[in-house]
Amino acid sequence: MKACPQCRRTYTADISFCPYDGQSLLVASDEEEINEDPLVGRVFIDRYHLTARIGEGGMCTVYRATHVLTRKLWAVKILHAELAAQRRAVKRFQKEAQAASRIDNQNVIHVTDFGTSEEGYVYLVMEYLEGLTLKRAVQTDGPFSMDRILHVSRQIGDALDAAHAQNVIHRDLKPENIMLLPTAEPEREIVKVLDFGIAKVQEDTTDSAPLTAQNMVMGTPQYMSPEQAKGLELDARSDIYSFGIIIYEMLTGKPPFSGGPSKVILNKHANESPPSPRRVRPEISAHVERVVLRSLEKSPLRRPQAASELARELELAVRLAESMTKREKDREKDADRSVPPTAVEDAPRPADPPPPSVKPLDPVVASLVAHGSPGEARPFLLRYLFLLLAVMVVLIVFILLWYLRHR
Ligand SMILES: Nc1ncnc2c1ncn2[C@@H]1O[C@H](COP(=O)(O)OP(=O)(O)O)[C@@H](O)[C@H]1O
Ligand SMILES: [Mg+2]
Numbered sequence: 001m002k003a004c005p006q007c008r009r010t011y012t013a014d015i016s017f018c019p020y021d022g023q024s025l026l027v028a029s030d031e032e033e034i035n036e037d038p039l040v041g042r043v044f045i046d047r048y049h050l051t052a053r054i055g056e057g058g059m060c061t062v063y064r065a066t067h068v069l070t071r072k073l074w075a076v077k078i079l080h081a082e083l084a085a086q087r088r089a090v091k092r093f094q095k096e097a098q099a100a101s102r103i104d105n106q107n108v109i110h111v112t113d114f115g116t117s118e119e120g121y122v123y124l125v126m127e128y129l130e131g132l133t134l135k136r137a138v139q140t141d142g143p144f145s146m147d148r149i150l151h152v153s154r155q156i157g158d159a160l161d162a163a164h165a166q167n168v169i170h171r172d173l174k175p176e177n178i179m180l181l182p183t184a185e186p187e188r189e190i191v192k193v194l195d196f197g198i199a200k201v202q203e204d205t206t207d208s209a210p211l212t213a214q215n216m217v218m219g220t221p222q223y224m225s226p227e228q229a230k231g232l233e234l235d236a237r238s239d240i241y242s243f244g245i246i247i248y249e250m251l252t253g254k255p256p257f258s259g260g261p262s263k264v265i266l267n268k269h270a271n272e273s274p275p276s277p278r279r280v281r282p283e284i285s286a287h288v289e290r291v292v293l294r295s296l297e298k299s300p301l302r303r304p305q306a307a308s309e310l311a312r313e314l315e316l317a318v319r320l321a322e323s324m325t326k327r328e329k330d331r332e333k334d335a336d337r338s339v340p341p342t343a344v345e346d347a348p349r350p351a352d353p354p355p356p357s358v359k360p361l362d363p364v365v366a367s368l369v370a371h372g373s374p375g376e377a378r379p380f381l382l383r384y385l386f387l388l389l390a391v392m393v394v395l396i397v398f399i400l401l402w403y404l405r406h407r
Contacts, residue, residue: 002025003025003026004026005023019132021136037053037061039061039063039078040052040053040063043068044063045117045118048066049068050064051063051064052064054075059092059093059197060077060078060079060093060197061077063076063078065125074125074126075125075126076123076125081120084116084120084122090116090122093122093124094114094122096124096195096197096198097111097114097124098114099168101114102201103159103163105163106190107156107193108163108193108194109193110126110127111126129192130181131179131182133175133178133180134178135176137189138250143252143253144187144250144251149247149314150314151189152250153310153311153315156246157308157311157312158307158308159307160173160240160307161307163193163196163199163239166201167201167203168199168200168201168202169238170193170239170242171199171234172198173239173243174222176195176220177193178194178246179191179192222257222265223255225269225300226269226271226298228269229266230270235300236306238300240295240300240303240306241296243310244295244310245296248274251280251284253281254280256274256275256277270298274293276289277289277292277293285318285321287320287321291310291314
């Protein structure tokens with residue numbers, strides 16, 4: 001048996017990587033390491049039996065839990081014990097719970113409870129999601145199909161619109177914070193946006209500055225907007241930029257700016273144009289590329305102003321590209337059909353207009369070829385009759401002259 005050192009899920013020996021978080025699995029002999037978390041196996045706040053660790057971040061650990069009475073699965077996120085004593089950290093964690101619970105949307109994680117346990121653990125309880133992160137899905141599947149990108153983007157757009165309508169700016173939108181829940185249909189996953197850990201409620205003036213204590217990560221360089229990279233005031237359009245980066249990554253398999261130290265990446269967001277997605281994946285249409293690059297404009301004013309607008313524009317661009325490809329194909333088919341048939345293959349039918357490149361036949365000959373009836377051939381015979389008559393007149397005149405001379 002093998003187990004994932006991060007989420008503690010167990011697998012059979014033939015599996016090497018955890019499909020949920022991509023960690024190399026450890027064999028059962030490394031059990032001490034697998035079970036080192038003292039909270040795993042315990043009943044938390046008298047209700048939640050913590051059965052596995054399913055996520056780990058700079059500030060928190062997420063556990064899968066079973067409610068002892070209902071047996072329903074939940075996810076319990078607990079602030080690291082060493083941070084529980086820091087007032088700012090606790091306040092921020094509380095804000096995460098408040099921000100997420102303000103948004104009632106099927107594509108946003110549903111948070112049901114928040115509090116501090118008797119032993120001093122600060123926690124929040126949320127719906128348990130059986131799926132994998134968007135990060136993991138791109139790593140395993142590579143660039144997504146256009147249909148899947150549209151399907152996922154539509155849902156991210158709805159989630160962000162709902163958050164923005166409640167004045168919540170996520171500020172840490174990235175594929176690790178988006179989960180895909182498989183459905184019966186392949187590539188038709190339900191999307192959930194999670195981790196409002198550094199979200200900001202706009203109307204809230206008591207905490208406008210992000211938490212900047214050491215060892216607390218504020219956003220992720222690869223997905224940060226230029227204004228975030230410069231430490232400026234953010235609004236919803238910063239999330240729209242991060243959303244654009246996510247679409248770019250689904251299209252090409254990687255974000256536009258990656259590799260190198262954080263400072264270099266942030267500088268690129270602030271000052272450099274993203275590389276053309278079509279250079280990475282040539283089959284991307286110019287329309288789709290234009291939409292993605294517009295969402296990555298340095299100036300928030302030049303981006304789509306709502307997340308769902310970006311998703312919609314992307315869909316229109318894809319449909320436009322599809323209809324153009326179809327029209328091109330139809331035109332090619334038409335061109336094939338208009339090639340003049342060879343004499344052996346097929347003689348032109350009477351109703352067929354002559355191909356434009358072929359010189360039209362003499363009307364007389366054409367009428368003969370086409371119809372062949374004696375009536376239609378009359379002008380042709382008349383012409384020869386006149387010629388014969390003229391020759392005879394000339395002959396008679398010539399004979400007459402000869403006769404008069406020799407008389
Ligand atoms: N409700 C949930 N159900 C299942 N897995 C979850 C849930 N919430 C978080 N996770 C897993 O835990 C990871 C970390 O959770 P997150 O809320 O992003 O914490 P952090 O603030 O530490 O980044 C996620 O990437 C995901 O894999
Ligand atoms: Mg996270």
